[in-house]
Amino acid sequence: MSKVLFIISFLIIAPLLGALLSGIDRKITARLQGRVGPSIFQAFYDVLKLLEKETLVVRRSQNFYIVFFLILVIFTTGLFAAGANILLVIFALTLSSVFFVLAGYKASSPYSFIGSQRELIQVVSYEPAVILMAIGMYMVTRSFNIGDIANYSRPLALPLAGLLVAFIYILAIKLRKSPFDLSTSHHAHQELVKGITTEFSGKALAMIEVAHWYENIIALSFVYLFFAYNPLIGVLAAVIAYLFMIVVDNSFARVKWQKAFTSSWLVAFIFGVVNIIVLSYFIK
């Protein structure tokens, strides 16, 4: 019973926390640029406004995919909170991205087309690091269950240091931060109009925003897993990772997709695979 309660409260708190984080992100970004910046509740205001706006579509079915995108992201968050299999969580998350990509393709405008293609490339770019992370966690804890991984008594970050580096590297993709915000970005950077979200407005765009809040929390929850032996340190690590991403976001220009792809695979294979080879030597 308490587990169900925990899952439900996590599902409610996660988007609120995600929204607050993105508000804090905008505030810190503004301060880094010498501006005052918006209120930290700005993300809430934006979504509430979008709900009041008209929802324009190119094809009605495009928003249908967005609904599935949101549902799957919420489902993934629920799985995570339930301590389910980490591989299932990863695949559910990937499936949600696929629905997002389909929505972008369905909208059939050149901008959302290129945005969708880039989103696919991004998914392919971050996937190796994420799956290697799951394998590494299994090798140390002997379980794919997030529940078991979170309850592991020693810090995972020590034996999985290489995988942590690989995951932090692709965190920029998951959080849609520069230098890897190729498919769409939430700042006023204007590339490809607005990439994959170009053709979405009103309620559909609000749903994308809410899904993104959930996604951010899922991504940071993975960072938490590395330090889950002590919840306080875990949360601290997730916060530090997010702050680090904000600094990275403001320090780097956007790279081309070739570089995003090759570099994230290189980092994943050099740090991740080496980490796993070393692990397999020590763990019999």
Added chain:
Amino acid sequence: MLKKSPWVIHYDASSCNGCDIEVLACLMPTFDVERLGIVNAGNPKHADIFLVTGSVNEANKKIIQNIYNQMPDPKVVVAVGICACTGGIFAECYNVAGGIDKILPVDVYVAGCAARPEAIIEGVAKGLAVLEEKKKKLDSMAKGLEELTVVRAELADAPEILEVQKLAYQSEAEIYNDYSLSPLRQTLEELQADFQKQIFFKAVMNNTIVGSVRVHMDGTSCYIGRITVSPVYQNMGIGKKLLKEVESSFDAALRYELFTSHKSKRNIFLLEHLGYSWFKREKVSETRERIYFEKKNKKG
């Protein structure tokens, strides 16, 4: 919440870039409009406020209209700088049509050459009040749809009916690129004369006429003419309601007849949906064909 998160799209019509630089200055640390939640969206489908600088010329007329049409409601147009307001010193140029209000309904005018950032921010803030107002109007419109009534029109309604008719037939004229359609040229006297021969019905929403239809009986046939619906209120089922009202008022007729032009797909779709079938085609001009539709009265 519209007030707290206005997203802006900025378009440079034929501006000298003076106002554009001032618009961009608003985003910079000195003025930092993001503290009011204002973001330069760069995508009309995400924008609430349309900032236009510079005057309208022949080349960008269509672009400006296109951006405006792509913005979701409620939306506000802010004309920034004297060129956007009136055409400014370029007003008399051969290629310049004038201010933005020549082609779009402008809600806020920001004066200046170039407009100062403070003035632009004030213009956007004024636009926010308009945005709220428009939202209220949209909500009442949605409510008004339930209160839509179709009743007999009187002679006093003629001017308003004519106005709606001229607006409604713009889209038809666009389809055939023929602005000499008779509904567009009709004068008030002619319309008033029609009241002698025909019976008019009007669709009323929020005390304004949003559509009309005219009918006359000839023997056992009921002839229906000029179903008009004001452009803003199209696709809401008003045309259907008008036709249904005619059919129920004239249920003594054995058949109903009306015509539409061959490229007016929406009209044809509506008529076929309501059980009408075509029986005659007639060429009226090089580019336009009339299709006559009829429906037998089942009671008759």
